[in-house]
Amino acid sequence: MKKVTIETVAQRVGVSAATVSYALSGKKKISPEVKAKIDEAIKELGYRPSITARNLASNKNWTVGLFASPTGNIREDFFFNNILAGVLDTLHEKKYQLMLYADYRSDTEQDNPDFNFSQPIDGALVMNPRVNDSNIDQLKERGIPYVLIGTSEDLSISYFVDSDITAGYYAAVKHLISKGHKKIYLLNGRADYTQSEKRRIGYRQALIDSGIEYDENCILNLAMLEEAGYTAVLEILAEDPECTAVVTFNDTIALGVLKALREHQIAVPGRMAVVSAGNTMITRIHSPSITSIDMAPYAIGAKAAELLIDVIEKRRMQPSHELLQAFLVERESS
Amino acid sequence: MKKVTIETVAQRVGVSAATVSYALSGKKKISPEVKAKIDEAIKELGYRPSITARNLASNKNWTVGLFASPTGNIREDFFFNNILAGVLDTLHEKKYQLMLYADYRSDTEQDNPDFNFSQPIDGALVMNPRVNDSNIDQLKERGIPYVLIGTSEDLSISYFVDSDITAGYYAAVKHLISKGHKKIYLLNGRADYTQSEKRRIGYRQALIDSGIEYDENCILNLAMLEEAGYTAVLEILAEDPECTAVVTFNDTIALGVLKALREHQIAVPGRMAVVSAGNTMITRIHSPSITSIDMAPYAIGAKAAELLIDVIEKRRMQPSHELLQAFLVERESS
DNA sequence: CTGAAAGCGCTTACAG
């Protein structure tokens, strides 16, 4: 059985392939009779246009790539789920498809940076951009439009969307201060992360605005792991008894903190209050439930996808740095 | 600036496009001198092969589609994350890419079932197959190979991988019986789900093997939501005080059950033991931590992807129904 | 070892 192509349909009806193509795309008027015959032939023959051929001829793929985290992180990260859901919903609405790439680059070798480009995409969404991100270099080199999810310190990157993390941390620290806390630690991420810096600034400003001394020693830079939070809070407890509250980089670190506190039977929030960032499902499930900064991941994903499509379709040329509102959700841990 | 194609490179070097193509693919021997010149020209010109053109000419896409749940479910489902991670890792190893489709079909209208096929894929992975799944119909019609993640009652579906849920529930119920429970309820999913039936069989067999009466009234068919578990357990408590344990369809329902028990200050597992299925992160985080049946989602994803690629590459023609081992993880709730 | 040429299956000015 030979493959049925647009030519097969055309011959069956007795018209040219061009006419069939126009009938399908609706880009030209086709007489009703011919149109009807074509539709019938398509049905009878079970004709399916070849998307690859169409893409090649029209130079358009209706596909967007999402550069995500390593799969190890994806496995236990609801933040990813929400961003993904936002991206998917927007793409669906705009009739685009999603290619999902996990991050397999090792820190040392550059692996095969070309690999992810083995499919044609019209644009890309980049999560967790690194400082000198090889994916971004590739994207630039190929002239593929892209939008960053997160903030870049590189001003040549014209499009990104992020949540207003600084404002979120400001609110979180203000909240703790209003509860009477005076010595608040920030369990931050790695110092060279833009995300860490944004947190630090909000934290610092809240202290200053409240007339509380800002002390760099109260900021710890941790790996984004439960264990890191676990050991860090125990250290603080041992070395600085005046500390009565911590704000963490994310929910995962907070989980470790709370685990340590529970095991050592330290009252939360009585002796130690805890505020996290992320507001993923676990902050609600956990007992005590965790006060957390919501960073609107779904909205970020949706916005980023929208912006990207605007760029792809040339509806937008101006640089755009969107910050979505972050807000504090108060729960039992503070 | 004109687009640089294989022809540009060929002209620069003074050979034919065919030679460049062969040099790139390595499918024919090319003299070292010519090869070197070609490599140089490629670098100088910044040539990137068009994947679309390559796909069209070679009729191969190196891409697999994953038909997932609606985004509403994806947002709070770690089970999905783990399956996804398994799929991605295997595809990466085999040099395939992933197109991710969320499920936007409404229950009533068939939406646009063609939409997801607007990109070329070599094969598909189908999660949560429905009884008469329109995606599967499409796949069949187009002759695209596919593998089901989950079990189908339709024997014409030749490939699927799932966990041995029946054995898992058998173990879970045996475990509860060994703890002295005699009246155990099964908070199951919808009765017309294959997955529910598999659970019921394991549950039933464990009771029978232990000489405990199997009572259909002890099986409730619920929606897969927290609220469903919440109200169900309260009903049971009110109507059948002899019940001292429940096994749930998944972690989400268990969450609702435990919420109800906590709010009514009912001791877990003292008055009521709880066992869930899924063993996602929340079972560990929750307090009390939740005994749960691990269904190896990562392994399922990885196996399914492997199987699919074997089918795509014609290394496998025989039907294959793989069942991975499910095992019970005992925690505080039982 | 290298090349001329057909072919993959569409789209889209252009002409009528």
Add this chain to the structure above:
DNA sequence: CTGAAAGCGCTTACAG
């Protein structure tokens, strides 16, 4: 309203 034809950028028998 319809068609002939070029073009999208590759791959791959086939011939030499």
